[in-house]
Amino acid sequence: MRPAAVFFDLDGTLVDTAPDFYAGISRMRSARGEQPLPYAPIRAAVSAGSKAVLAAAYPELGSEAVEPLRLAFLDDYEAHIADHSRVFEGLDAALLALEAEGIAWGIVTNKPTRFTHPLLKALGLDQRAAAVVCADEVTQTKPHPEPMLLACARAGVAARECIYVGDHARDIEAGRRSDMLTVAAGWGYLADGEQMSDWQADIDCATVADFSRWLMTTL
Incomplete structure (x- = not known):
């Protein structure tokens, strides 16, 4: 797809x-x-x-x-919002590939606006994202589908035609409840003993390189 x-x-x-x-x-x-x-x-x-x-x-x-x-x-x-924070190595190349193909990308986060937008601006991502939805912009946060559907509305796309990538069970549940194809990000902040396979995402990617290779097959 x-x-x-x-x-x-x-x-x-x-x-x-x-x-x-x-x-x-x-x-x-x-x-x-x-x-x-x-x-x-x-x-x-x-x-x-x-x-x-x-x-x-x-x-x-x-x-x-x-x-x-x-x-x-x-x-x-x-x-100190972006003293040390960086886009995960290899993911900017994936964003550039999406942009080159004319495919929108965006962010759906449970982080408040107060921190999200200054962080994105510091990293040069604020003008590139087609939609950004933060926790304080919705009445119900992930795993509820409300923020996911708001992101789709802002980007002008149908949820069933979208992919959601996340490193927590709530991300995968939110994507699933929104009828998106879900990708588990194994490079993220998994707790001790946690297995991304337990989240039952459509696609499991242990590393950014795995994700990038898979993404290229969809473009």
Whole structure:
């Protein structure tokens, strides 16, 4: 199937944002006189959002105690939105291939607008995406299909003719519920013991290279 559009999840799928999340946690812990944490548990939590990241950083604290830290962390993250974040190596070539073929691409994320648009601008992606849908633009976020269908409306395409690529079970569920062809991104932020095959996507791609090779067969 030649797609009408290809939509991507943001954190852990299109952009490797975990280094900036980890840097922010490291700054916070240093300012509080606490020892640094290993990178892996923070990276694994990024796709689940800031609450999961702070829970990974402070598992000993309850939700009420960690909330002020989360808010301070988000302010700091906004100030350092793209210090270390980059498009996953090889994916920009895939975006260029889509653009060369006249195929729209976009982003559907559970990340708020406050962080999404400055990040995309810093990476030079803001003017290239045909549609960007953030968590605060919809009443129900992924895995609900609402943001997926809004992205299709903005791009002027039919969902059944689109592909959605994501690194979390909620991404695959959202794509499936929207009648899109789904691709599991194994290069993303899988938790320990998690298998992308469990998500039952239409296509499993362990690496960006796998995805790029598969994508070329659809163009």
